[in-house]
Amino acid sequence: MIPLATYRKAMFWEKFNYRNLPYVVRCKLCSHYCIIKENEKGKCHTRLNKNGTLYAINWGMADATAIDPIEKKPFFHFKPNTKTLSFGTYGCNFKCLNCQNWNLSQAYQHSLHNDFSNPNLKPEKIVEIAIKTNADGISYTYSEPTIFFEYAYDTIVIAKKMKPELYHTFISNGYFSKELIDFIEKQNLIDAINIDLKFINEKKYKQICGASLKPVLKNIERIFQISPKIHIEIINLIIPEENDTENDIKSLCQFIHKLSPDIPLHFNRFYPAYMLQNKKATPFDILFKAKEIANEIGVKYVYIGNIAYPGVQDTICPNCGFIAVERDYIYRTKTNYIVKNGKVHCKKCDYELPIIP
C-alpha cells in the first residue's frame, strides 16, 4: 500500500454529508464538484479520498516536459518570441473522444501510469530546469492544469521566490471552479490563460467531453473581466460534422465578439485521434470559412493552427493591414511592431495592438 505521507493534501475540498456515510468529501477544484466516498477518486482520477481527507495523487508526477516557443501553446498576443518550459501530469477532468494526449489524460482508463507513488519531478526541480534552460516562463499544459493545481501552485510559489520574472501560463479546458479562479486572481498566480472552447453546444460537450458548456462560458466571461491582469486567448478545434457548421462557428464568434473583438481566436485543424480515428482531418475550406465568418462578425485577430499555410498565423494590423507579427507553422516568429511605454503599436500607422510584449 502506498504510504499516505507520499501524497500531498489536496486544496479546495470540504467534508460532505452524504447519506450519513462516514468520510465523504466534495472536491471544489473544478466544475464537476465531485462527491467522493472513502477510498474513491474523483472523475479526474487524480484525487483520492483516504479516511475523509482528499489527496492530490498526481503531485510531482510530471510526465512530459519540453522547452517550447510560447507561440506553440498557442499564445500569439502574449510575450511573442519567448521560450516556455511546458509540463503536465496524467489525468483529466474531461474525456474528449478526440484527445491528442489521451495516453496522458486518459491514462487510468488504459492501465497506463497506475503507480502514483513516486513523485519524480518536484516543483523546485521544475523551476531549476526553467532557470537552467533560460526559459522566460512556465506553461502548465498537455493535460488539464486544474487537475494538477496543487503541483502548479507549489511550482508557482517557489518560482516567484527563485526567479520572480518568470511568467506562468495555463492551457486549459476552462472547467475550473469559481473558488479556484477567485484564489488565482487573489494570489496573482498566472499571467495568461488559453481556454479551449470546444463546442458551443451543450449536447456535444456532454457527448464528446463528458462535461458541460455552461461553466466554460461563465469562466471565459470571468477571466475576461480579470484581463489584462490575466491575458486570455481562445482556441477552437474544428471537427468535421461535430462543430463545423456555419451556425456553430457564428455562435462561437458572436460569443467571443460580445466580450471583446480584441480577444485572439485560434481555429485549429482536427486530425484523426484517439476514439475519433474514423473522421477525416478538417478540410482547409472549412477553416478558411471560419476565419471569414469571425472577421465578418468583427473578431479582429483570427488565426488558423495545425496547418502549414502561409499567412494564416500572422497578426495583421486591423487599421492599416500591415503585418505586425509574422509566424510560420513551426512557430518561427518575427515581430514588426514598436513598443512605447509598454504598449505595442503598429510600425506603419501607430495603431495600438492588444499584445503583451
Ligand code: SF4
Ligand atoms: S478536480 Fe474536478 S473531476 Fe477531479 S475530483 Fe475535483 S471536482 Fe472531480
